[in-house]
Amino acid sequence: MNCNETRNLMHGHLDKEIDLVRAVEIEKHLEGCAACNAVYSQETAMRSAIRERVSYYAAPQWLEARIRAALPKQGKKAIDYRQPSLNWLGFAASMAFAVVITWGVALHFNAASEDELLTEEIISGHVRSLMADHLADVASSDQHTVKPWFNGKLDFSPEVLDLTTQGFPLIGGRLDYINNRPVAALVYGHRKHFINLFIWPEESREKSLVRTKTKQGYNLIHWKDSGMAFWVVSDLQEKELMQFASLLQQPATAQ
């Protein structure tokens, strides 16, 4: 084997991917050729440098749980991806959610009135978005298109989740003005209904209980978490809207 052939097959030899006969020939050539031997040592050094010193990124521990939870759970019949199917985990979550809500509603029964004005603003925002045929400024079902769209338009970056597989496809996002400040409005669909999710930052990082409201035929769900206020509004039934809201909270709990 000459120098040219050796150089051509060197990487295969390094990776132990060539047959024994040629491997022996290469070894023989390397013994007698200082130039090829130098190149081969350099390749070997490169290889061990990468293997020993380049970062290996292991998956964060919580990711496995998040994936397990996101996988569709199969019941007796095959899953139809276009139909929202309530898996047992989702069901358990919404049950837990319902308990929290009941408790929250009881606790905050008296304090609820202070949010009255805000509730009206939220409903107005929702109705306006449907009336003016102006649901979304950025119409995309891709969370990685919607999230960056808010860059430079808001002084915060809202978390945008794609819940298509759970039956709530992302439709888009837009800017709205609520509570005397610009807010992020994310629009989701569910069958023929629309859901507006309003998000804005709060001064306090305190986590609030989840509250539900019904007004003018609209259902609202509201909570605060990690310094953000969340308002969900839709003409969807309360139970389905709760399922939606619990999905929004799941990633945080999985982490």
Add this chain to the structure above:
Amino acid sequence: MADKNRRFEEIALPHLSSAYNLARWLTRNDHDAEDMVQEAYLRAFKFFDSFRGDDGRAWLLAIVRNTCYTWLKQNRVQELHDSFDEEEHAEADSGSDPQTLMLQNADKRLLDLALETLSLEFREILIMRELEDLSYKEIATVAGIPLGTVMSRLARARKMLRDSLERVMQEK
């Protein structure tokens, strides 16, 4: 059948770190890598019925790679155009001693940086070969390239990494 979930989890979940490592090197940040891996697993589950082979890792990594490429196409299209021409760059290695010395002195941070600045096709093939220890056959499956191309692309990638390392060490 719930059996499908169990089988899928048994085949796919053990390779979570391989999946994440590849996605992390392709997207170059944690958050996007997390999203990519989750989306890839959902896709993999959807197409699990068509999985016939015995190499679950290569099958999964191919889906991870496709998911990342689709996303890159939509979000960072310039990275995909940052391509190479194998013919144009074909040249012999010098094999000089200073390069070996340089390698010995390169610390982890510089090596990472040199690899990060490599174009996608070189970066991914080095990750697959050196960090995941995939065979040429598996690399061909994951990257969707002919088996015969794997060795030459690896040779190019190693050469490119050396050049890249030289650059980042000069800029240091």
